[in-house]
Amino acid sequence: MTLDLRQHFDREIVEVTDDVAGRLRRLNLGAFALHLATGVAMIVLGDRAFDLPVSGFNIGGPPGVELERGTLNEFFSIPLAVSVAAFSLLSALFHLIVAGPGAAAYRAELRRGRNRFRWVEYALSSTLMMVLIAATTGITDLAALIGLAFANISMILFGWIMEMVNDSTEGRPWMTPFWMGCVAGIGPWLAILVPLWFNLRVDGAEGPPGFVYGIIVSIFVFFNTFAINQWLQYRRIGKWADYLHGERTYIVLSFVAKSVLAWQIFANTLIPET
Numbered sequence: 451m452t453l454d455l456r457q458h459f460d461r462e463i464v465e466v467t468d469d470v471a472g473r474l475r476r477l478n479l480g481a482f483a484l485h486l487a488t489g490v491a492m493i494v495l496g497d498r499a500f501d502l503p504v505s506g507f508n509i510g511g512p513p514g515v516e517l518e519r520g521t522l523n524e525f526f527s528i529p530l531a532v533s534v535a536a537f538s539l540l541s542a543l544f545h546l547i548v549a550g551p552g553a554a555a556y557r558a559e560l561r562r563g564r565n566r567f568r569w570v571e572y573a574l575s576s577t578l579m580m581v582l583i584a585a586t587t588g589i590t591d592l593a594a595l596i597g598l599a600f601a602n603i604s605m606i607l608f609g610w611i612m613e614m615v616n617d618s619t620e621g622r623p624w625m626t627p628f629w630m631g632c633v634a635g636i637g638p639w640l641a642i643l644v645p646l647w648f649n650l651r652v653d654g655a656e657g658p659p660g661f662v663y664g665i666i667v668s669i670f671v672f673f674n675t676f677a678i679n680q681w682l683q684y685r686r687i688g689k690w691a692d693y694l695h696g697e698r699t700y701i702v703l704s705f706v707a708k709s710v711l712a713w714q715i716f717a718n719t720l721i722p723e724t
Contacts, residue, residue: 464694481545485538492532497531497721500529502582506525508523535712540575548567563616565700604631616684625684
């Protein structure tokens with residue numbers, strides 16, 4: 451059984467010619483340059499004094515006591531400009547790796563119908579994005595942010611498993627990892643949207659500024675396009691019958707989603723006051 455699995459994982463099922471590899475290298479270098487420019491711009495132009503608090507609630511007694519007895523303690527703060535830059539710079543680093551020192555390993559991955567470099571990068575960068583989105587909506591509790599982060603990481607790892615166990619070129623794909631990833635991915639969005647909805651129902655409550663809703667809607671749409679891209683890959687619909695079309699789409703989506711979030715946050719919170 452172990453030998454069969456190894457043979458399955460090592461099968462080359464996608465043709466990656468020198469010409470195709472060269473075009474992918476140029477695309478990854480372009481994505482590297484654009485992500486790098488965005489990350490540097492956030493650091494240079496952003497207001498580095500703008501922080502988001504991370505806190506925890508001390509109940510001040512045994513479980514079930516009145517909330518008034520508890521205290522809200524700020525543990526540390528997240529520097530927003532640096533954090534926004536970080537997810538762009540993480541993406542830039544991984545695009546540079548697959549276009550440079552890791553090019554041979556990247557090509558070998560693609561020949562096997564997978565890209566583990568992508569899933570490692572997404573586990574880091576998209577999770578940081580989700581944490582920042584949550585913090586901008588008022589989710590400051592450390593336990594909540596940790597749970598949200600690991601739910602997002604789980605979603606990404608299900609995407610990794612989907613590629614490892616399926617052949618994108620033939621047969622009926624085993625979609626269970628994909629659907630499990632969708633379930634895991636719902637968690638962070640529910641953690642953001644449900645408390646926001648309840649808070650808005652409180653008499654006299656003031657919701658977050660309008661740009662926050664713009665961030666939620668735009669990034670929700672982009673996050674779902676990643677799932678749609680993988681679904682199209684394994685259903686082999688249209689151009690997605692070619693695994694490498696899905697790979698190119700991932701690269702473009704990654705840049706667009708991260709850039710939209712970075713510049714939305716910059717335009718509304720990171721512009722230094724004059």
